Amino acid sequence: MQGVPLLSILIFLPLVGALLAMAIPRENERLLRGWAMVISLLVFIVSIPLWFAFDPGNADFQFVERVPWVTSLGIAYQVGVDGISLLLVLLTTFLMPIIFLSATTSIQRRVKEFVVLLLVLETAMLGTFLALDLFLFYVFWELMLVPMYFLIGIWGGPRRIYAAVKFFLYTMAGSVLMLLAIIGLYFLSDTSASGSGRTFDFLTILRTPVPSVWQPWLFAAFALAFAIKVPMFPFHTWLPDAHVEAPTAGSVVLAAVLLKMGTYGFLRYCLPLFPEAVVAAVPLIALLSVIGIIYGALVATMQRDMKKLVAYSSVSHLGFVMLGLFALTPESMQGSLLQMVNHGFSTGALFLLVGMLYERAHTRMISDFGGVARLMPVFAGFFLLVMFSSAGLPGTNGFVGEFLIMVGTFQAPTLGLQPHAIIAGLGVILSAVYLLWMYQRVMQGPVKGPGGVAPGAGNHGGSPGEADHPVHLQDINPREVMILVPLAIMILWIGLYPKPFLDRTAASVTRSGERVAAITGGTLVAGAR
């Protein structure tokens, strides 16, 4: 693979696909959908060699490509992959074909715009993970907002415009200050009078420690941008709106990939660049994370809308990820990274499942359903597995991630995070509560459908039998099985044999945490197991 610009192909293939899709007449929806499948599968195939050619023992960036871009400002097009971005890149390329497949039924109008926007979004997401130049990173980071804004705004639910604008403004407000911080890093990268060595090159900036005076300010700007994206309590309020209004495809991308941008940013940029500020911020962030875990879980418990329930469960789960990152032990950080991927699979799958139910019944209210498992046994089986994964049951991927996070957090004695770990443990129990309770109400009990009673009565109540069930809840078809099987495989694979995943992340995570470890006095040893 020497000499092949693998990462650039990966980043720009979807964009080229999107541009070519613009030439396809909008009436030809079959061709558009087929084209999107071909491109997204092709991107996935191109990304597979990364997994095998990646050298797990090497903490440096691999497959690095560099092309000068705006030379007078030290901006370059520079991309590379390490253990932190590898899994997230593969997660993205893996999910895109699945999302396009699921959109076959869920997106019925303006197919052309959908295909173009989602492919552009893929370019932006991959670019964000792979960029090794801060300017380039910011360009991709902001670029992500535009297609997502359209996805929510065009195909979303009744309050879609409100949700889309809120999503855009919230994220934008956070990230503009990061732009100033990036500019600050640029000027700090060469403080000599001539300033000729100033650069946005992340690798160079990594080698020049940021002065202590500047760390809190720059960290705050970066952290705000990432915290909104994660989203951390109390910056989470855009998330339920965006999730509930977005179409299924949008929700899946949002939950599985976009939210990871925030946690990825903390791990990639904040930890190595601002170690002193990070250590100082641990108490605050750990506290907010724990609040997020419990708050998200409690609010999820009370939801009547399944999609909203899953949205709030994301707040809770990402609280775990944040706690693990800021516990600053190798186990917890690796667990966090793995949990980012896990959350992508399990929450993505949950949104897909809720979407499938919604397509059949045109409602997502828990109270509208009952006994669905009897009508849709295969569906219920997948639902159960995904739910276990989300609740962190042993044998599924969620367990591995959450376990590592809690072990790591408990072992962070210098930082005094044991209480946090214990409370986070309660969060795991709560997640089982809201998920199982939802399962019980929707899947079990007497069969019930939207509208509830016989035609004409028009309201809920009564105890209708199967005979007057107003909608036909048919079990999932082969296409939908095809959507879910890959996700189920990943859930079980990571759950039963996580070693290949952890191996590939260990070295880079350790490297990213080195400077922090030097301050806390902890010794970061490679490899969690």
Next chain:
Amino acid sequence: MQLTVPQLDFWAIAPVLAMTLTGCAVLVADLFAPPRRGHTFLALISLIGLAITAALSLAIWDYNQPAAFAGTVAADNFGQFFNLLFVLIVAVTVLLSHEQLERDEFHPGEYYTLLLFSAAGMMLMAGAGDLIMVFLGLELLSISLYILAGFSRRRLESEEASIKYLLLGSFATGFLLYGIALVYGSTGSTNLGCVAQALGNRSQFASAACPTALGASAGVPAMLLAGIGLLIVGLGFKAAVAPFHLWTPDVYEGSPTAVTAYMSVAAKAAAFAAILRVFLIAFPSLVSDWSGMLAVIAIMTMVVGNTVAIAQQNIKRLLAYSSIAHAGYILVAVVAATSLGVQSVLFYTLAYTLMNLGAFAVVILLGRRGEENVMLADYAGIGYRQPFLGLAMTVFMLSLAGIPPTAGFFGKFYIFSAAMQAGQYGLAVLGILASVISVYYYLRVIYLMYMVEPSRDLGAPAPAPWATAAAGIAVVGVVLLGLFPQVILDWTLASIGFMG
């Protein structure tokens, strides 16, 4: 009395001459223009003249004659950069006015002539070496614009715009003139270089006959500071910065859209060229005095422009307030007063020109005979009915909002880099937060186009190849400038020699 005839270096003013002669040529050609195809004929003459002007500007690139015509005109790359920019602005304006002239039955001869004369005025402002020259250029620009604003004679709003602009503009000019008088009174000269020397700075722009310098003990006279303040008022009015912006929305709304497009970019660019010239050549030593004033104005401008724009229902008024906000961003870079700051002003002016002209081109293309269709509600569903217009407007709105990878993003990035470098952290933070507010109203245009069903039928668009070409040029320009800014950055770097 001895009269010395200054050396006449016509090369130094070749572009201005070409622009003026083109205006005269159009005026004469109007007499002989075929009655039917007159529009096209005169437009072509204008475009040819503009091409010659651009060629002459390029020919005297690096000519560097800082004190031609006894120090009244400076022919340096800074001036040439703006000359080329003005040529671009006028050329695009000619393109996007073409169908509107036909549609609204304007008389093309005067229209093109006034455009070209106003451009000559702007070129004199950007190349001024003397405050009197700034004043003359500004007057030439303003008087042409007063007439252009009222060109749509049958519409009352247009006449209102013209009168309003004239009355308030005359006041502003008076302020400028009074400011010049006070500067003259305290330094003994109106020549920018001589003013600088009088304040104790050596300057390449000084004419041969500067009066002697002020005594070192004199300090900074209050009269001079008052003069500087009045200069800010006079030039700030033309640049439409708060609190001298109150004319802007009414005049922009009332003027014919093509004229609005033109003045929103042209007058602003000329005013900023003059501001940079005057303040960085004549008063570099007083930077701590005037940059504070400008910083306050910049903050007010950004806040007022962006917040009031949110409430607008008319796209022309929305773009008027947005143009006020953009003047605020440019001021941030002026406040930085560094070489990076000046470069970013140049870059941003170009980026702003492309995206704003483009946005107005879309507004024009949405107009129909007898109906301007300038309410925001008229934009509902445009993205699907006229896909090119929708896409183009989306690009312009995203660029104005500063979303990558557009020219507007890179421009803002550049400006805030300059502010950070100059240590103006507070200004940078306020400015960038103000730009987040702007995202709200730019997004509103986008969601109307794509996410709202149209409330009424606008009727089929008449074919408008000229204005469509203008929009196309602007789209390509905005994207290319955002993706590959290096070429223009090199030009801006070569244009800041005047800072000494």
